[in-house]
Amino acid sequence: MKQFHLRVLACNRVFYEGECNMLIFPSFDGEMAIMAGHEQMSTAIEVGEIRFRLPDDTWMRAIVSDGLLKVEKTKVTVLVYSAEKPEEIDAFLAEQEMEKAKEQLSQKQSIVEYHISRANLAHAMARLRGARDSVNI
Amino acid sequence: MAGAKEIQNRIKSIQDTMKITKAMYLMSSMKLRKAKEKLQDTEPYFFALEEEITDILLHFPSIEDIFFDNRRQDRLETTKKRAFLVMTGDKGMAGAYNHNVLKEAQRLIDESEVQGPDGKKYENRLFVVGELGRAHFRGRGFPIEPDFYFSANNPTMHRAREITGRLVELYKDEQLDEVYLIYTRMINSMKEEVSMQQLLPLKTNEFVRAEIREKIEQGLLNPEVIDEMDDWYLFYPSPRAILETLVYNYLTGYIYGALVESFASEENARMMAMQSATDNANAMLSELSIEYNRVRQAAITQEITEVISGAKALKKKKLAAQKRKKSQNTK
Numbered sequence: 229m230k231q232f233h234l235r236v237l238a239c240n241r242v243f244y245e246g247e248c249n250m251l252i253f254p255s256f257d258g259e260m261a262i263m264a265g266h267e268q269m270s271t272a273i274e275v276g277e278i279r280f281r282l283p284d285d286t287w288m289r290a291i292v293s294d295g296l297l298k299v300e301k302t303k304v305t306v307l308v309y310s311a312e313k314p315e316e317i318d319a320f321l322a323e324q325e326m327e328k329a330k331e332q333l334s335q336k337q338s339i340v341e342y343h344i345s346r347a348n349l350a351h352a353m354a355r356l357r358g359a360r361d362s363v364n365i
Numbered sequence: 366m367a368g369a370k371e372i373q374n375r376i377k378s379i380q381d382t383m384k385i386t387k388a389m390y391l392m393s394s395m396k397l398r399k400a401k402e403k404l405q406d407t408e409p410y411f412f413a414l415e416e417e418i419t420d421i422l423l424h425f426p427s428i429e430d431i432f433f434d435n436r437r438q439d440r441l442e443t444t445k446k447r448a449f450l451v452m453t454g455d456k457g458m459a460g461a462y463n464h465n466v467l468k469e470a471q472r473l474i475d476e477s478e479v480q481g482p483d484g485k486k487y488e489n490r491l492f493v494v495g496e497l498g499r500a501h502f503r504g505r506g507f508p509i510e511p512d513f514y515f516s517a518n519n520p521t522m523h524r525a526r527e528i529t530g531r532l533v534e535l536y537k538d539e540q541l542d543e544v545y546l547i548y549t550r551m552i553n554s555m556k557e558e559v560s561m562q563q564l565l566p567l568k569t570n571e572f573v574r575a576e577i578r579e580k581i582e583q584g585l586l587n588p589e590v591i592d593e594m595d596d597w598y599l600f601y602p603s604p605r606a607i608l609e610t611l612v613y614n615y616l617t618g619y620i621y622g623a624l625v626e627s628f629a630s631e632e633n634a635r636m637m638a639m640q641s642a643t644d645n646a647n648a649m650l651s652e653l654s655i656e657y658n659r660v661r662q663a664a665i666t667q668e669i670t671e672v673i674s675g676a677k678a679l680k681k682k683k684l685a686a687q688k689r690k691k692s693q694n695t696k
Contacts, residue, residue, distance in 0.1 A: 235413070237409050237410045237413050238410060239407050239410045239411075239522055239618065239621055240403070240406045240407060240410075240522070241406050242409050242410075255601070256602060256606070257602070267599055268596065268597070268598050268599065269598070269599040269600070269601055270417075270421050270424075270598065270599070270600050270601070270607060271600070271601040271602075271607060272606075272607050272610035272611075294610065294614075295614060296414075296417060296610065296611065296614050298417050298420070298421070305413055305417060307410065307413055307414055307417060307614065307618075309522055309526075309617065310522070339534060340527070340530040340531055340534050343530060344526060344527060344530055347526075
């Protein structure tokens with residue numbers, strides 16, 4: 229299978245840099261996959277899980293916040309606020325975070341605070357899902 | 366010349382101050398190390414973001430949108446509302462760090478108070494990060510933004526997101542037309558520079574093109590870039606839909622980078638200030654100890670002189686008395 233260069237950059241670290249042959253990410257209308265030779269494109273990534281297949285056919289997963297994705301001729305760049313491996317996430321802490329976000333959301337808030345709390349909740353839920361899945365596998 | 370006791374008191378107080386400056390030096394050197402690590406971690410993201418934004422804006426179709434500030438009603442506005450996001454420190458004792466940022470901000474604000482070249486008026490609003498800057502502007506009677514309390518200490522992504530949320534919300538509400546960021550960049554460990562960046566409105570593709578052409582003329586960029594400028598580019602699902610995500614990502618990324626960089630600069634400035642304070646204290650101590658020794662020596666010399674002269678006087682008296690006795694005996 230043809231390969232392309234993938235960079236997954238979070239604001240606090242380089243999550244992955246190297247070859248890969250398929251990338252699946254959550255788009256605004258569902259999941260989308262990118263393979264080598266994709267047309268040049270710019271799009272937004274939603275909060276959720278990205279998966280990419282390494283040249284040795286193993287899958288790597290990452291729980292990401294929202295961000296941007298850019299496809300160039302030979303490389304793909306993913307820019308997100310945060311990216312974590314599912315096994316790095318503490319399910320207990322993630323659940324606490326989700327509870328906290330839900331609680332915040334139920335309070336009276338300004339629009340900005342509401343948007344942030346909603347984003348927090350989405351992120352906490354994605355992390356929790358990721359953490360649980362990694363235990364099940 | 367001061368007395369020995371006074372000099373000793375002075376030495377004691379300098380030593381106490383030195384203990385504080387030394388402790389602060391150690392603390393800021395530790396904080397600086399952490400901040401530098403953070404800076405290094407975020408650099409790949411920051412540079413990639415900058416590159417990506419430029420690239421996206423370059424290929425972005427020419428549309429009229431609030432984020433470009435080029436809609437009809439924007440062009441007709443006679444007053445432009447500007448926001449200055451100024452990043453200062455929470456504490457002083459950092460050499461000229463805070464002073465430099467505030468001076469630059471003040472200069473920009475003073476300059477823009479006058480009418481712009483196109484006859485447009487400017488209205489300024491101040492968003493200040495860091496307690497020291499808030500106190501500075503409040504003391505001078507500037508209308509700083511209420512409920513905008515963000516610390517400059519230990520920057521986090523969450524804080525950057527909140528700041529972005531506030532600014533973009535106001536921007537979309539047409540309460541702001543332009544957003545500028547003033548922060549301190551760390552060039553190397555000895556040099557810092559206050560820099561200003563326009564965050565909003567975004568640059569239009571004509572503008573980016575002109576910038577690239579200029580850079581090529583100056584020899585900063587490879588001329589081959591021009592060939593790629595007109596490449597067709599897909600914006601999924603649509604340019605307008607991606608624009609808002611782009612703005613949030615761009616501002617958050619940039620503000621986070623600026624927060625981290627400012628924090629590192631602040632700790633660096635504080636470390637250097639404390640280093641020179643400790644050096645100065647050491648120099649003063651060595652001078653004072655010489656002076657103290659001199660005073661002590663002078664006191665001892667004086668005492669000895671007094672003792673000797675006293676003894677001499679006594680001896681003379683004795684001799685005189687003996688002579689008198691002798692002369693009496695012989696009589």
